[in-house]
Amino acid sequence: MTPNANWSYPTAIRFGAGRIAELPAACAAAGLIRPLLVTDKGLAGLPITARALDILEAAGLGRAVFAEVDANPTELNLALGLEAYRAGGHDGVIAFGGGSGLDLGKMVAFMAGQTRPVWDFEDIGDWWTRADADAIAPIVAVPTTAGTGSEVGRASVLTNSETHEKKIIFHPKVLPGVVICDPELTVGMPKAITAGTGMDAFAHCLEAYCSPHYHPMSQGIALEGLRLVTEYLPRAYADGTDLEARAQMMSAAMMGAVAFQKGLGAIHAISHPIGAVHNTHHGTTNATVMQPVLRMNRPAIEDRLGRAAAYLGIGHDFDAFYALVGRLNAELGIPASLTALGVTDPDLDALTASALKDPSTGGNPVEMTAENTRRLLEDCL
Secondary structure, eight states: OOEEEEESSSSSESOOOOOOOGHHHHHHHOOSSSEEOOHHHHHHHHHHHHHHHHHHHHSOOOOOOEEOOSSBBHHHHHHHHHHHHHHOOEEEEEEESHHHHHHHHHHHHHHTTOOOOOGGGBBTGGGGGGSGGOOOOOOEEEEEEEEESSGGOEEEEEEEEETTEEEEEEEEEGSEEEEEEHHHHHHHTTTHHHHHHHHHHHHHHHHHHHOOOOHHHHHHHHHHHHHHHHHHHHHHHHHHTTTTHHHHHHHHHHHHHHGGGGOOOOOHHHHHHHHHHOOOOOOHHHHHHHHHHHHHHHHHHHHHHHHHHHEEEEEEHHHHHHHHHHHHHTTTTTTSSHHHOOOOOHHHHHHHHHHHHSSSGHHHHSSHHHHHHHHHHHHOO
């Protein structure tokens, strides 16, 4: 059975098949009259995007769209998006797509009224307080994948085109005001994207669950998110039209994004620089490095993953959980190493340095050092 519900946590969410039809009502609830729909290049020409624009146009909301968004969005994409936003006299953003479209759409709304450069709002200390909160435009988010959970996130990942570093830009008001989660929008996802985005959700839940920080609410959400991915991702991968599986994966993606308030870890700390430099798919990279990270962290997470294995009904120890990750990766066609993913001639010193600067390092259960991080990267190749 495909679930259908309205939720108010962590924001207003309209969840269910066919609910893209409620896009005008979502815009009204967020206060949008002249929205700019922001999506990525790959989605721009697809029927689901045309349908969303048709719905907006029929409601008198226009069909303005900006799609110059790369797979790993940069400040250059953002500058073009802001030009389009201002030139069109828009009053808010519909962030539409996977992680790239959602993240850049949120940044266009965030930066539309700011006077400082975007890098001044990186997720460091209280840098977010530098922003003029009243100048942030309203956001409606419409995910078309089930992975990043950016639709319920208070941050975006932006790649610096000059340094090839991924930066996290944070502000509480970047959380979209209304979200439409319609599993029908994810039916056309290619198998590789279904796998990569699904394992991204799994990585979010796994790293949040293993993070040593105290956040029992996120801990519980992460554990149930792991169960949903384990049960439903293979189904969504095997049959893209399985709406129940698609819906449950959309739930798991949002759960992962809520849970990682508790922290991320080495999976993301090394995936971010690899993606920025080698332009790999983020979720697929996460899945590729997952088992080596588990091996590195084993002394600190052995008991905890034993409890997770018991909850998932797959055994009672670390080895059972580790084997589950291997089975999922094999079943989903995830490359067995970064080399197989296409990472050639990596600069291990530079990647190590970037990984150690990534804010995700703070949530890793084993302290990340230059020595163990470089060894981890070598283990992933």
